[in-house]
Amino acid sequence: MLNQEFKVPAKLKTTSLTLLGIGIVTLLAGLVFLLMKGDQMAQNRFWAVLLQNSIFFLLISLASVFILSATSLAQAGWIVSFRRIPESIGSVVWVFAIIVGVILMAIVWTNNTQIYRWLDPAYNPKNSLNALKNFFLSKSFFTFWTILTLALWGWFGVKLRALSIKQDSEPNGSTKVYWLNFNFSAGFIFVFALTLASTIPWLWIMSIDSHWFSTMFSWYTFASSFVSGMSMIMLWVLYMKRQGYLEIVSTEHIHDIGKFMFAFSIFWTYLWFSQFMLIWYANIPEETIYFQIRMHGPYRIFYWLNIILNFVAPILILMPRPNKRNYFVVTLVAIIILVGHWIDFYQMVMPTTVGENWHIGWFEIGILCGFIGLVMFLVSNKLTKAPLVPQNHPFLKETVIHIS
Amino acid sequence: MSIKKFAVAVYDDEAVLFPAVKKVRGAGYKIHDVYTPFAVHGLDEALGEKESDLHIAGFIYGITGTCTALGFMGWIFTTDWPQNFGGKPNFPLPAFIPITFELTVLFAAVGMVLTFCYLNQIMPGVKKHIFDPRQTDDKFVLVIEVNDQNAAETEAFLKATGAEATNIQVAESDWWFGRFDKKEDYEIQQQLA
Numbered sequence: 163m164l165n166q167e168f169k170v171p172a173k174l175k176t177t178s179l180t181l182l183g184i185g186i187v188t189l190l191a192g193l194v195f196l197l198m199k200g201d202q203m204a205q206n207r208f209w210a211v212l213l214q215n216s217i218f219f220l221l222i223s224l225a226s227v228f229i230l231s232a233t234s235l236a237q238a239g240w241i242v243s244f245r246r247i248p249e250s251i252g253s254v255v256w257v258f259a260i261i262v263g264v265i266l267m268a269i270v271w272t273n274n275t276q277i278y279r280w281l282d283p284a285y286n287p288k289n290s291l292n293a294l295k296n297f298f299l300s301k302s303f304f305t306f307w308t309i310l311t312l313a314l315w316g317w318f319g320v321k322l323r324a325l326s327i328k329q330d331s332e333p334n335g336s337t338k339v340y341w342l343n344f345n346f347s348a349g350f351i352f353v354f355a356l357t358l359a360s361t362i363p364w365l366w367i368m369s370i371d372s373h374w375f376s377t378m379f380s381w382y383t384f385a386s387s388f389v390s391g392m393s394m395i396m397l398w399v400l401y402m403k404r405q406g407y408l409e410i411v412s413t414e415h416i417h418d419i420g421k422f423m424f425a426f427s428i429f430w431t432y433l434w435f436s437q438f439m440l441i442w443y444a445n446i447p448e449e450t451i452y453f454q455i456r457m458h459g460p461y462r463i464f465y466w467l468n469i470i471l472n473f474v475a476p477i478l479i480l481m482p483r484p485n486k487r488n489y490f491v492v493t494l495v496a497i498i499i500l501v502g503h504w505i506d507f508y509q510m511v512m513p514t515t516v517g518e519n520w521h522i523g524w525f526e527i528g529i530l531c532g533f534i535g536l537v538m539f540l541v542s543n544k545l546t547k548a549p550l551v552p553q554n555h556p557f558l559k560e561t562v563i564h565i566s
Numbered sequence: 567m568s569i570k571k572f573a574v575a576v577y578d579d580e581a582v583l584f585p586a587v588k589k590v591r592g593a594g595y596k597i598h599d600v601y602t603p604f605a606v607h608g609l610d611e612a613l614g615e616k617e618s619d620l621h622i623a624g625f626i627y628g629i630t631g632t633c634t635a636l637g638f639m640g641w642i643f644t645t646d647w648p649q650n651f652g653g654k655p656n657f658p659l660p661a662f663i664p665i666t667f668e669l670t671v672l673f674a675a676v677g678m679v680l681t682f683c684y685l686n687q688i689m690p691g692v693k694k695h696i697f698d699p700r701q702t703d704d705k706f707v708l709v710i711e712v713n714d715q716n717a718a719e720t721e722a723f724l725k726a727t728g729a730e731a732t733n734i735q736v737a738e739s740d741w742w743f744g745r746f747d748k749k750e751d752y753e754i755q756q757q758l759a
Contacts, residue, residue, distance in 0.1 A: 442660050443660070443661060445652065445653075481625070485618070565607045565608045
């Protein structure tokens, strides 16, 4: 008999609530000691850290919705054994969407030109050359597109989970809900392509350096969020297995998630390097300014950490087959990847907002703890709401006998 | 090059093949090989095959490609014929990365294909005995090497594992140079007999 009912262990509950508490206390302390102070740099630090962390956690949760949609469209069987985990993560995307929405609206509607320079009308001269860019980086378009995107993401996350739970009560062998899920997945991929894979990273992150632009940027952000999202799914699956749940998840499934982490680390490097090399080779000042501060300026430590944690470590550690099947090694690499991509987002946001005065101090760590606690708390609660193995899913047998 | 005697069983379905492989191995027979029309997942484990070292060979080929590319380009642009391209250093690592990557992939891919062919003895002009023509179409063929004493007994055992057809064949166990559209002398004699 399978262990289907997840009860949140007391230890997980205390840990998540403690972390969440640390986050809230840090946020309040940040309000008092950073935002209320007259110091411009302290205020920038406050907003930049909130921006980085909230977007990072929103995008890595959204990666779960993406992997669910992509595997549904590919009619993949292997993911069904632990499908409830990405579903649970995906169904709390709306919480992070609200947080990101509040932070972005607060930045834009208080005209915080220290974060988004384009909010200053003098910064982007109005002429026909910039007409489209001026429209794209305008308060009204930013607000409209951000809120539409966040609403769609949150809705799709909840919808895909609801459909999967509906499948549980369908008669055995019924494929009605399965095909409904297929169609909604296709819809999400369409929305995803128009938002995360193209416009949203430009709007939210790239526009911080509003004169600099790179058409690769969205893909690079997507790869970053997707590989961290898979690592987060891996950590949840392994945690559930250690607690004695998810019996039908075998080493073969772990191996497959490990392959995703391995392959998409290389994919991330490919995109990161493609963006870097063209700028480095062309050597045009308005483009190289982006890498000047990151490679040779105060952020060079993050530049190298980025390459070591996100490329060298995963590729060398995960390359041998036995390592992708070893629970300890994949846990270690998942943590390395998550830390590495948090740093990747850090070096996307910080150089233009806080500049030389970067910290990784109490505020950064505290807010990070808060978001980790929030993810743990929300996802573990969602996992208790439905059986851990999808009932009556057409691919259930395929997933049990799966060999990677 | 040695002519040997084989007991051959032809199965209709992989769902029959798997229990049959288990039974044959359980009874202590040594399986010569199993021929399937497509890659059957899990069959290598059922046959007790060890993991191949092909990927280690691949890693070595890849590293060779990396070193070749970097070494050759480095030698050309620093020693043999240094040139100034747009003020870049003579050894511009980022600019060399794409070519290094391509050469790594090329060496690894070509090397692994050739190694794979060598390990499996497949090459143009290399011929092996085909136990059943339908093993490349829709049948699963299990082959056990036998001798004169246990041939009949093995065939009967294979029949009992659910084989659709069984027979005893005398065939070359190794590869030889030849053409698949031409029969060898001993193959013709075998057919006449």
